[in-house]
Structure formats: structure tokens, C-alpha cells
Amino acid sequence: MGTIAVVNHERCVGCELCTRACGVTHAIALNLERNWVEVSEELCWACGACERMCPFSAIMLPPWALPNKALRDAIYAQTRRPKKHGVAAMQDLEDEDEELAGSRLH
């Protein structure tokens, strides 16, 4: 259980500013039915970019959270070079271009 950004469902209005802010690992996605965002536990590396971006402070990191750079690098490496660090599913994509592999991830 990592420390990840937590969304306040009462307050989140689904403006997706945080989604844009979370550009490195793309951990945030809009729930289309509920119109609030959700944070993926595997992808959030607790950088706090979303918290700074949200105008309504509807997304917050716990105060003790520290950026998990190792996780970021791992995810980054995965999306950039699926050949070297790719998970099993990625192996199938070996021949395809990097962008596609990246978009698979989220």
C-alpha cells in the first residue's frame, strides 16, 4: 500500500486539470460515470503536482508522503523502453513502436 494522492469525491468536479498535471506517469483518470477523478495506485509516485494544480484542493497527498522517484523511474523506463524493463504483457509489443507501448500503459 503506497502513499498516493487521495481524491475528495465531495469536492472533485472533474475538471481534469490534475490529469494534465500528472504528465509523467499519467496516474489520474476521469471516471466518466461519476465525473470525479481516480488515482491509480500503481502509477502514482506521490510527486504532488496534482495537489498544486487542483483549484479546489480536491486531491491531496497525505502530509507524510514523499516523492517515490524510484517508482517514477521504473514507470518511465517501462514506457520508454519496453524491451529492457517491460512487464510480461509488454513483451508482445516489442516490435511495435514506443508510443503505442506507452499508450497501452494507461
Added chain:
Amino acid sequence: MATPQRKVPTTSPYARPLYKWLDRLAPIGLALFMLTVFVDYSWWMVQSPARMMSWRGLIFFAIWIPTTLFYVIMAVKDIVQNWNSRWEFAGPKKRNPLADTIGVQKADSQREFFRSVTGKRYDLTQRPFFRWLFHRRWYQFAAQLPNVIIFNIVIIAGLIGVVNPNRNFATVITWYVWFGVLFVLMIGVGRAWCLICPFSAQAEWVQRLGLFGKGKKLLTLGLKWPQKYSTLLISVFFFLGLTWAEEFYNIAGPGKPAFTSMLVAGIIIWDLFYALTFERRSFCHYGCPLNGVIGVVSAVAPFEGFRAKDRSLCKTCTTKECMKGSERSYGCGWYEYPGSMSSNFYCGLTGECFKGCPYENIGLAVHAPLKEAYQPRKKRFDVAIAVTLMMGALFFEVINATPQYAAFDTWLSQTTRWDVVAKLLDGQVSAYPNPLDYMGIILLWPLFGWGVARLGSLLSRGHIAARELLTRYAYGWIPLFGLGILARQLPKVLTNGPTIAQVISDPFGFGWNMLGTAHLHLYARNFAPGWILYVQLGLVVVGGAASMFVTQKITQLDFHGRPGARAINWLMQGVIVLQMGLLLALYFYIALVDPGHPLSPPF
């Protein structure tokens, strides 16, 4: 579904020197108005030296002078700073071409969430007048100022005025006029009261260090309201607490006007504390005792609130001036995003988004009443619980007028020794109302709602969760609650309201005659003859019918084709009819058993 963007005029229809001067003179006029009221009151105060030389004069000037000074200094600052601001709009920015591709796609993927039920709607901002008005920075200020002055007088009147509540501005304005006007505004417009609310007006002026200008600095710690306590229920609990205190101290008359004054001053100070500690209007969301009631009853109103005209444009808008603020506007104080609003629950009608949006993508539409109750796909569980709790409070307010309740309450207070505590708290002689039966009666309604929802869940053979049924169908109770509570306030307003003619001329009961109406003996009873009961019953019937309509619509929209939907619909309709019948019977019974107040509930 994305609404097609309407053509927006590129220039303001009012870009003429006349309007430039109007922009300058309107705030000056308002500041002068404030000063005039102050001078007028002071003059009358000086005329009665006996009062002025006592502690009354001290309190009078101790409240009037600093507040007036504060407002006037702020007003002068804003007027000077904005002397050359025109608040005119050069015309909307060019539409992002992505809005027609990606934006439309994205808005379309949420079609279910943004569902809009067919029906006519008319966008007020198409009228040049409203566009002009909503672009003024003084739009909200002009609406707030008179109210702020009135409530300052309320505070003063309660503290220094005569004890007779019917001759005191504080009691008459707050409980005989305001409480009626409040409900009429909610049912008619939505959060119109919040637009003119004097509590948050003053807090916000301090927070923004200005009355209507757009400043750069805020005077607040800007803390974030904790996530755990982000719920409407806080406001509802304050509402229940306030209602209890109001009954216990009989604030709404014939209690002491000083209680009213302390109540109003208390709310203002408390609001100020929130404004200085937390960001935006956290008080309105998580502190104001009225927030729940106003928000819920707004669903009846035919106003949509400010909302984006074209959601696909918002989907591609990255600047989000409506939320974040711009050179000319503050970001929405109410934590609302026009691009995703689906109900008017939290639209405080402040119009900041309208000023902020560079694409002129904000509209304020009028549509059929009740639509806000059934149309939104998003229905909130905490709102549902709030509705049931407030329904309980409404029933309590009606039940408490029956002799059976009085006997029971007295008995309970004696058995539980509450009467001793009540005496210490300086409450009513009969120790009414005992908090135990107060909470007990109110809690019956959420329990009842929950029970019905469980039953509904069984009818669907477990396919629909009870929680979902409660959440969605509780919105159907709203019209009955809104009109039922209006019916509750009506006799008080109609029977005592006319005393306002006297008190506006003689606010403190000192024998002044400021407007020449002090000797108009408009008596209450002349205005509230026998028909008042029938108006009450009529309101309840209309509320009940509206509730049944909303319930029907909810079934159609939210549960169409789900297992057991028809049976559940019958069940929920039955629940409405039952509550309506109970309310009708209670109103009728109260009128019958109380000979002192022919055909109207006692207060």
C-alpha cells in the same frame, strides 16, 4: 450532451460613456447610501439624549462607527482603484478548434452524466441587460449592501432596543420577514439568498480586502478544509442545533430580541473565523446552518444557476478562469466548475465565472421548476440523508404544536431531570424541547427512509441497493419539504409581518418616527383571517403533488427497466402520499385544537 454554442455578440451593447459613468457612480451611490443610513440613525440617536448618554448609546456607536468606517474606507479604496476599469468585455476569445473534435468527443462520452431532459430553457444572458449586469464587478456588492446594513441594524436593535419583540427591529425583521422571504427566494430562485447573504458578504469582504474590486492579495490562511469532514451533514447538524436552540430560547419570538442579535452576530463572527482560516467559501459548504436547507430547496426553483453553455469547449479549456479566477474575477468561491455542473445545488449566483470565462461560455438559464431535483444523474447520499433529517425537523416543528406532544415533553423532562438543566441554561419554563425527544422524532425520518429503501431493495430482489434507492428517491421528498416548511412559516409571516411598518420607522422602540410610519397600526390579525389554514393546506398539497411528479420522473430516468422498478415506484409514491397526508392532518388538527390562534399553528 453538448449544447451547441450560441452566437455571442462581440462587443458589449453598452460600451458608451453613459455606462462608464454608471460604473463609477453605482458604487459611489452605494457608499453614500450607507453613509446616509448611518447619519440618519445617528441623528435620531442624538435627538434622544437620555438614550444616547446610557450604555445604549455606547453600544450603538461602538458597532455603527467601526463597521461604517470599514465599509466606507474599503469602498473608497475600490472606487479609486477601479476608477478607470470598465469591466467591459472586448468580446470572447476565439474558440479552440479542438473543442469541436476532442471536446465534443469527451463531452459525448459523459452524455449519461450530463443528461438533459428535454424541455424549454431560456438563457437569460442572451439579453444584453443581463450580460451587462453580470459583467459588472459591483453586481453582487449592490445586492449585498442593503442586506448588510439591515442585519447590522438587527444586531444593534437586539442589543439596545426594547424587549417587546413586536416593537423591535431585530425580531420583526429576522423572524417575521426574513424567514418568510428566505423560503420564497429559495423556492423561486434558488440560492438568491446566498447572493445577498450578509453573513458571508462581510466575511468575504474581509477575506478579499475589498468590497467589489478584484484584489491580488487575500487575507486568509487559506487552509484546506479536511477531506474527512467534507460533507453536507455538518451544515445540517448545525441547522438542527440552531432549530433546537431557537425553540429552547424561543428566539423567534416572543423571546428576547437580544438572543436574535447574538445569533446573527455569532453567525457573522463564526463565518469570519472560517473566512480567515480556510480558503474560499468553506463556511458556506461546511459551516452555515442554512446551507443544507437552501441548497436542497433550490432544486424546486426554475433557475439553473450559472453554467457552461457548451461543455465541449470547457473540455478543451486549459486556463479554467471560472475556477481559478482571472484579472477581472475571482475563482468560484463555491467550489463549482461550470463545465460539469449538473444541478444548482451549490451555485451561489455570484457571477464570478461569468466575468471570468474568456469565451463567454457561461449562461444562466431558466427552465421548468423541479427539473433540478430529478434531472441530475449525480445524486448525493449525504444530500439524501440531509433531506430525511430536515424532513424530520419539519415534522417536529409541526408535531410540537400538539397538546399531546407538550404533555409528553413535560413528562419526559421531569423523568429525565432535563428541567433542572434547562433552568440552569436559562431556557423556557417548561424546559421544552427536551433534546431527547427532539432528536428522537427527527431521527425517525432517516430511519423510515432507510426502511423504505430496504423494502424497495427487496422488491427488486436485491438488484438495486437500498443505498441507491434512498439516495435517488430522497430527492423526491424535496418539494414536499420545501413547501411544507413554507407553510409552517407562513402564519408567522402573515400574522406578524405587517408590524414591519412600525419598526422600520422606530427600529429600537424608542419612539422615533424615521419614515413617518411609526403610527400605522397594521395589526397582524387583520392580515391573517381564516383562510390562512387553507393556504397552508394548499401549499402542502402542491408540494405533495410536485413530489409525486419528481418521484415519477426519478423512476423513469434513473430506474427505467431495472427489476422491480414499477413496484418501487408505487412504494415511493405511497411514501410521499403518506407524509403529505400526515402533514395535512397535523396542520388541520393543530388549527382545530388551538382556540387561541384560530386556524393557525401557535408559535
